[in-house]
Amino acid sequence: MRYIVTGGAGFIGSNLAERLARDNHDVVIIDDLSSGRHENVEYLMTFPRVTFIEGSVTDVALLTDACAGADGIFHQAAVASVPRSIKDPLETNAVNVAGTVNVLWAAKACGVPAVVAASTSAIYGEDPTFPKLETMAPRPLSPYAVSKLAGEYYGKVFSDLYGIRTTFLRYFNVFGPRQDPNSEYAAVIPKFITRLLAGKPPIIYGDGEQTRDFIFVADVVRANILAMESDASGIFNIAGGRRISLNELAGNLSRITGIHHRPLHEPPRPGDVRDSLAEISRAGEAFGFSSTYTLDEGLLETVAWFRDSGQ
Secondary structure, three states: OEEEEEOOOOHHHHHHHHHHHHOOOEEEEEEOOOOOOOHHHHOHHHOOOEEEEEOOOOOHHHHHHHHOOOOEEEEOOOOOOHHHHHHOHHHHHHHHHHHHHHHHHHHHHHOOOEEEEEEEHHHHOOOOOOOEOOOOOOOOOOHHHHHHHHHHHHHHHHHHHHOOEEEEEEEOEEEOOOOOOOOOOOOHHHHHHHHHHOOOOOEEEOOOOOEEOEEEHHHHHHHHHHHHHOOOOEEEEEOOOOOEEHHHHHHHHHHHHOOOOOOEEEOOOOOOOOOOOEOOHHHHHHHOOOOOOOHHHHHHHHHHHHHHHOO
16 A cells, blocks of 8 residues: 655654554655654665655645555644644644645545544543543643644545545554653653653642543554554544553653652643543444553553663
8 A cells, every 4th residue: 555644753653654664555754844853764764665755734735746646644744732732823723724634635636535634632621521432522722622623624524525534533642652752842751751761850730630541652553554444434532541640650650760759740731631531442343443552561662762762
């Protein structure tokens, strides 16, 4: 197959592109390297059937050229940060909303039959019902969440109007190798790990009793491929189906690294949800997805990668 991976130099995108390359598919990676990293694709360029295009999903002409002859598009490119979206909602809208429309339009123009796209659990907001079901009413709290919800709506409309099969995967809290710890908007697990490995205490925004439903990146990659290879369309939660508090997470990482520091607590950040837990049976029924990694198994691999890479 010939697959396009937008955002393929990013954390999830590069892991997905590598899996596709190892499965002997033709892979075209599109990334403008604004948040993706060149070192994530350097190794992939050793595969004879991998092509890298430096460019943005805001460039519809580039997308249309790249998507000619493709069997499917994995759309991972995004401004994927709640705080960054609050700081700059215009950029978030341009990339996440207009960029997604561009991807869908390129699929239509090129006759690409299927688009599997990254969405987010942030769409649920602070709805007090747990676990989160795909049928719940959206309650977005940030421009990021709004932009991802708009992408889902566009996907449904393009599917209805133009016959493109669109599948949107609502990721919960993804972690694993290649996740960037250096941005001020970095996710919690790489931040915790790199601070501990540097002999510093992890920083928790709030009291630490907020909960997250973490999922290892290899499971997210598998979910994308299962969705693409199926005939499923619509919206699906992709998560571990279990939750843990950030205080407990910090304790687990101290145990795994063997480095013990009491976390520092700072004020909560605006737009962050308090708790998160997914119901994932819909994805299981539609395309056979289930989480195969335990949290500890994923954390062990992630800590080992950060130690080996010197991040």
